[in-house]
Amino acid sequence: MLITYYLLGGVALLGSLAVQGWLRSTYGTWSKRPNTAGITGAEVATAILEANGLSNDVRVEMVKGDLTDHYDPAKKVVRLSEANYRQPSVAGMAVAAHEVGHALQHATAYAPLRWRSAVLPVAQIGSQWGPMLAVFGVMLGATGLLQVGIWLFAGAVVFQLITLPVEFDASKRAHAQLANLGLVTEQDAGGARAVLNAAAMTYVAAAATAIMYLVYFIMASRR
Template sequence: MAASGYVNSTFKKYDRYRAQSGITGTDAAQYILQQSGITNVTVQPTKGNLTDNYNGSNKTLNLSEATYQSSSVAAIGVAAHECGHAVQDATNYFPMRLRTAIVPIANFGSTLSLPIIIIGVIFGMNQTLIHIGILLFSLALLFQLVTLPVEFNASHRALKILSGGGLLTASEVPMVRKVLSAAAMTYVAAALATFLQLLRLILLFGGNRDDN
């Protein structure tokens, strides 16, 4: 919650600064894709606030209402970050490929882990079932850990393109860096929260218990 609040407050702060170039988030995205030689990605609006995302399955870069037609420094930074994911996809960036491959496995593990642990507890602290449940939950942590380099790399690519492409001035680039750093903290917080949940499960159920 703290990380989410921080990224929202940081975005709102720099959303008040209009880029001197006058370009919008859409303009920035289309420019970056063109400069990167990516012609098969469509930039389109999507509902919501800060719901920006890149969908590699249908090659769409979806910009939220706060980004699509906004010429703020924050909006341009967010659009550039999503373009970073499109560049990762186009260049077969390995961590991104790995994350995509892990998604169905992580979802499967997250869905079944707690029910299996509960069944293990019901059947007299059956350690085999409990350990299987904990192992399945750990897949969610693996996904979070793989996500970190993907997100940090996308932000790095965005800052590099914005700095060298003349889309932002030298004084505007640090503003974007703060917005993207705040956004990255949400992924760090998610990974930490998942780790603590896993640790809690291990401490509660992971040990061999003898109640006799």
């Protein structure tokens, strides 16, 4: 069974590398392409927040790193990587709109976002300790230990699954906001869609990997 575990790990690693490569390639292409409106990611984020009456509630900040963009619901801050914050690229426009999409979810109490926040503490413990306990359970033939690992890891899997609608909805909101505010042309919209689709696939790959391991652990517990 451990051989199967390592084989799954190899498949998961290759899949993850492929998806990450696709994301970086797509992002790299469109980060070099100026958007037609000539506006930076920071300006895009600010415009969407203002249009939705959130400019006084949500801040936009720059953060170091590459593809480190995120929305912090606890502090109500949209953080954009330096390139996306400063440069008027198609990719920066798309990423900024997507992160503000999460702020819009937060403002409207979007249910899956609330569920994900509720599951997060369990998921953090489960992703760290679940696989470790499950593997030790398999190695030692300790069914009880394996079961504990499975239940902990299941919390991480639930988090990954809830993340999917959250991310897809944020992208949907991003496209709608860019179009409604007249910030994007048809050509830019295609590039923005390509960037956000590639980013979404990283979450799909993570969820698929988590499910694959959970199924493996469950099968191991029945032997």
